[in-house]
Structure formats: structure tokens, C-alpha cells
Amino acid sequence: MATTKRPTTRRTSAPPKPAPAKCPVCKGAGEVSRIVRVGRKRRAVGEQSGLCLNCLGSGEAPAD
Template identity: 70%
Template sequence: MARKTAKPKVTPCEPCKGTGEVSRTVHVGRKRRDVGQQTGICLNCLGSGEIPADD
């Protein structure tokens, strides 16, 4: 009989709150005006949404 292994507990990433994406303000011009927001992958978890392992 095969033994089932327990799934590891997943903790969501703090900066992206588990979504894998973060928003950044876009600046243009010499005075660095704010023109909107742009989303990109979270550099802390690299888009996975989970806290990286402490290997």
C-alpha cells in the first residue's frame, strides 16, 4: 500500500501577496512625472507567489 506524503505548507510572498505580480509607478520626462502604473513579476518570488526556500 502506497503511503501518501503530506504537502508542504505554502506561505504567500509578502510583497506580491501571493499573486506573483507587483505594480510600479511609471515616470516620464525630465521632471519624472507619474503617468500610471505597470505590473511586472515579483522579484522576491520570481512570479511563483510563494516564499522562496531557505536552503
């Protein structure tokens, strides 16, 4: 009796999850910069970076 070939089954993995949307305020970095002003005339000296309050530093867009 001749052997019959069975069709091979294809195993498909789950489709990749889409990347989370980036925060519009910090553009996904998690940090924002503010200008530091000093002196009586309030001249700009430099920038200071801090935590993004919109996404709390995660870089992902917050869910509404």
C-alpha cells in the same frame, strides 16, 4: 451456529497538506507594480506591473 459481527474498520485519509505561505512582497499575486514616470519633471503617469523577483512569479514564499 450464530454469525458474529465483525467491527468495521475505518479508513482515514491523510490529513490535508497546509497551504504554502504567501510571498510577503507580492502577497501571493506573483506580480508587483511600479510607478511609471515621464518627462523632464518626472511626473507620475501610471503603473506598470511585472514579475515578482522574490518568488519569481509563483506567489509562494521562497525557502531560505
